[in-house]
Structures are given as C-alpha cells and as structure tokens.
Amino acid sequence: MSRAVTNLQIDSARLWDSIHETAKFGATPKGGVRRLTLSQEDRQVRDWFRKACEDAGLEVHVDTLGSMFGLRKGRDMSKPPVGLGSHLDTQPTGGKFDGILGTLGALEVIRTLNDAGIETDAPLCIVNWTNEEGSRFAPAMMASAAYVGDFTVEDILSRKDAHGVTFGEALDGIGYRGESKVGTQKFSGFVELHIEQGPILEAENKTIGVVDHGQGVFWYDGKVTGFESHAGSTPMPLRRDALLALSEFALTLEQIALKLGPNAVATIGEAVIANPSRNVIPGEIAFTIDCRSANADTLEALDASLRAAASEIAKKRKVEIAIDQVWRAYTTPADIVKWNAASDDWHTTKAAVDLREGGAFSSRMEAKDGSMGFDFAGTYTKIAEHKLIAYAFGDRKAEVHFEPGPNGVVVRVVFDPETMHPVEQQQQGWQAILDNFKRHVEAKTS
Numbered sequence: 439m440s441r442a443v444t445n446l447q448i449d450s451a452r453l454w455d456s457i458h459e460t461a462k463f464g465a466t467p468k469g470g471v472r473r474l475t476l477s478q479e480d481r482q483v484r485d486w487f488r489k490a491c492e493d494a495g496l497e498v499h500v501d502t503l504g505s506m507f508g509l510r511k512g513r514d515m516s517k518p519p520v521g522l523g524s525h526l527d528t529q530p531t532g533g534k535f536d537g538i539l540g541t542l543g544a545l546e547v548i549r550t551l552n553d554a555g556i557e558t559d560a561p562l563c564i565v566n567w568t569n570e571e572g573s574r575f576a577p578a579m580m581a582s583a584a585y586v587g588d589f590t591v592e593d594i595l596s597r598k599d600a601h602g603v604t605f606g607e608a609l610d611g612i613g614y615r616g617e618s619k620v621g622t623q624k625f626s627g628f629v630e631l632h633i634e635q636g637p638i639l640e641a642e643n644k645t646i647g648v649v650d651h652g653q654g655v656f657w658y659d660g661k662v663t664g665f666e667s668h669a670g671s672t673p674m675p676l677r678r679d680a681l682l683a684l685s686e687f688a689l690t691l692e693q694i695a696l697k698l699g700p701n702a703v704a705t706i707g708e709a710v711i712a713n714p715s716r717n718v719i720p721g722e723i724a725f726t727i728d729c730r731s732a733n734a735d736t737l738e739a740l741d742a743s744l745r746a747a748a749s750e751i752a753k754k755r756k757v758e759i760a761i762d763q764v765w766r767a768y769t770t771p772a773d774i775v776k777w778n779a780a781s782d783d784w785h786t787t788k789a790a791v792d793l794r795e796g797g798a799f800s801s802r803m804e805a806k807d808g809s810m811g812f813d814f815a816g817t818y819t820k821i822a823e824h825k826l827i828a829y830a831f832g833d834r835k836a837e838v839h840f841e842p843g844p845n846g847v848v849v850r851v852v853f854d855p856e857t858m859h860p861v862e863q864q865q866q867g868w869q870a871i872l873d874n875f876k877r878h879v880e881a882k883t884s
C-alpha cells in the first residue's frame with residue numbers, strides 16, 4: 439500500500455504574489471517583461487531578490503560573474519548543498535514566468551521550510567544565474583556555462599553587447615560584480631523548475647514533465663549554386679534557379695523530419711540570395727540547417743537523408759548544393775549523481791523515459807516496507823536548453839505519470855511487470871520538490 443509522503447504545502451498565493459511583484463521591474467504595456475541582463479531593471483529585481491533571501495535568513499553571496507547564491511544551512515554542513523533556482527533576466531519581449539518561476543519557486547520552498555520550522559540534513563542553496571537568456575550578451579547561459587568550466591571568466595567579462603559595452607562594465611554598472619570565485623559554490627545536485635518552452639505538455643494536457651536529456655544537434659552551412667540569368671529572356675526549362683532548388687530541398691527536408699519523427703526536427707532558419715535583384719534568376723543562395731533529435735541514430739538518419747536529397751535535387755535541377763556540417767553534438771544524457779546513495783533502506787528504480795511520449799518521469803524510490811518516496815538526484819549539467827534535472831536511479835524500471843485529477847495532479851507510479859506496484863499520490867511542481875526534502879528529513883529522523 440502507498441503512504442502519503444507529506445502534507446507540507448507551499449503557499450502558492452505567496453509565490454504568485456512574488457512573481458507579480460517582480461514583474462513590475464521592466465514591465466511592458468502588454469503585460470510582459472523586458473529585463474535584459476545587467477540592465478537597471480535587472481539590478482532592481484536582483485536587489486529585490488537579495489532582500490527576500492536575507493529576509494528568509496539566507497546567506498547571500500555573489501560570484502564574479504554576478505550569479506547570486508542564497509544559502510540555507512543544513513544539519514550537516516559537510517554536505518554540499520542542493521541547488522535550486524533559475525534566472526531572473528528576460529528576453530526583450532519576455533514573459534513573467536520564464537526563469538522567474540524557477541527562481542522564486544525556489545525561494546518559496548525556503549519560505550515554506552522556514553514556516554514549518556524544518557531543518558534539512560544537507561544545506562540548500564537557491565540561485566539566480568546571470569544572463570541565461572543571452573539576448574544582450576552572447577551566448578546564452580554564459581554564467582552557468584562558466585560555472586561548469588565551458589568558458590573562462592575573463593572571456594565572459596570581455597564579451598560586448600550591441601553598443602560595445604563589455605559584460606564586465608555592465609556588471610560594475612549595476613554593482614553586481616561579486617567576490618566569490620566562479621565555480622566554488624559546489625552542489626550535490628541541482629533542481630530547476632521551468633516553464634515548458636515548447637507546446638507538447640500543453641497539447642497533451644500534462645501538467646509537468648522532467649527533462650532527462652538535452653537534444654543532440656547537427657548544424658550545417660549550405661550553399662546552392664545555380665546560374666544567374668535574365669528573368670525575362672531565360673525560358674523556364676533552361677533555368678538553373680538556386681531558389682527553386684532550395685525550395686524543393688526545404689520541402690523535402692520537412693518530409694524527412696516528419697518521417698523520422700516525432701523525435702526529429704529540422705529547420706532552415708537562414709537563406710540569403712547573393713546579389714538579389716527583381717529581374718535576375720537567383721544564382722547563389724547561402725543557407726543554414728539545424729537538425730535536432732534526442733536519438734543519435736535518428737540524427738545520423740537525418741544527416742544521411744538530407745545529404746541524399748541534396749544530391750538528388752542538385753542533379754535534377756542542374757545546380758550544386760554544398761552541405762557543410764559545422765556543429766555536431768549528440769544527446770546530453772543526465773549525468774546522474776545518486777542522491778543519498780549510501781542509504782540502503784531504499785531500492786532505487788531506474789527508468790529511461792522520453793518526456794515526449796507521455797510526460798512520464800522516473801524519480802521514485804521504494805522503501806523496504808513498500809512505501810514510496812520521491813528522491814531526486816539533480817546534477818548540474820549544461821545542456822542545449824537550460825539546465826538538467828536528473829534523478830536517482832537504480833536497477834529496476836518504473837514510470838511515473840502525472841495526470842490532472844480533481845485535487846490537483848495525480849502521480850501514478852508504474853513499475854515494470856515483474857514488480858508491479860502502482861501507487862497514487864497528489865503532487866505538483868515545487869510541491870514535489872519540497873516533498874523530496876521533507877522525505878529526507880523524515881528518513882533521517884525515523
């Protein structure tokens with residue numbers, strides 16, 4: 439039989455209020471937010487966040503790239519904290535929730551634990567990463583990328599915005615060049631709640647899903663070379679029109695991706711006609727291709743198919759189509775670090791789950807007495823889109839399905855047939871994360 443993990447509730451009204459309170463920093467007339475990184479609006483929201491952290495009893499420190507860390511002490515300070523958070527900067531036409539839900543939701547977890555007087559075993563650390571969006575300074579996610587060692591601090595500090603202002607100057611301009619060395623705040627795991635950046639969960643009427651990998655990406659630069667000739671005097675059958683060849687290629691690429699789908703996408707995002715002129719048949723077009731899939735074989739199949747299509751179309755239309763692969767990155771799997779792995783009271787369960795096929799996730803552990811508990815082992819892994827949430831897995835298969843129910847979201851855990859063990863619990867978003875911490879506390883004290 440199942441057992442409720444906890445009935446500790448976050449204060450969703452307080453979280454909602456916080457989100458709307460910060461939305462005034464950079465509010466746009468249409469109800470959105472324009473809060474570019476290291477702008478005055480960013481300073482305002484950072485000041486707000488710092489004060490909220492301090493009011494919640496957190497020790498705040500800022501690293502030399504401006505990322506903010508609010509530490510809540512745990513019983514065992516020899517353990518690295520669990521990180522929770524996201525970002526407070528937005529795109530020029532951003533919304534109220536992207537990044538903000540993850541950061542202020544983390545704050546709400548702290549506030550709730552404070553209200554309930556709960557001390558966790560490991561410390562907790564909530565984070566506001568600088569410049570996750572990348573719209574003012576490229577690339578996106580640069581401070582968290584520097585945190586994991588993908589860039590040097592000096593490199594990031596010297597990056598310039600469109601007006602020639604360096605990242606370092608902008609950081610000093612708002613007074614957020616901190617003292618902590620980048621990367622020194624270690625985490626045992628990292629959990630980020632984020633709004634969905636695509637339409638899938640909504641289309642499938644799912645409330646929550648879990649990222650278990652970053653997509654693999656293949657990028658290409660392409661060029662179609664035909665022949666420029668007069669638009670009035672060149673008969674249709676004699677043309678070598680680069681644009682028509684690219685058009686046929688683009689439509690073929692769509693069919694290739696559809697055929698390899700649903701876990702495959704391909705995009706031609708740029709196409710530039712050389713020396714364009716109204717009355718000249720396009721002779722040369724440069725273009726780009728972006729292919730993504732979570733599956734390496736699918737990416738390879740995309741690659742082979744698009745190359746075959748290009749050569750066939752080139753032959754048929756008497757043009758050249760050059761395809762040059764400029765970036766090749768396979769799926770980033772969850773680099774899983776086991777949380778609480780030393781505790782042998784819990785059998786871990788493992789499931790490779792594709793979010794796109796049902797919004798399932800696998801993060802349950804089963805106690806020896808048959809009760810169920812959440813267990814997260816987040817690891818901070820830089821991936822294509824934001825950070826990764828990973829979970830503690832073991833050797834058995836289980837799936838956890840989130841389904842909307844009358845009292846919120848029903849979590850249905852389904853083990854593989856050998857050990858079928860269905861349970862239902864009501865959890866949602868940060869509530870689930872909060873329960874995780876609570877469970878650790880209970881496991882320690884019982």
Ligand SMILES: [Zn+2]
Nearest residue numbers: 536537570824
């Ligand atoms: Zn975001």
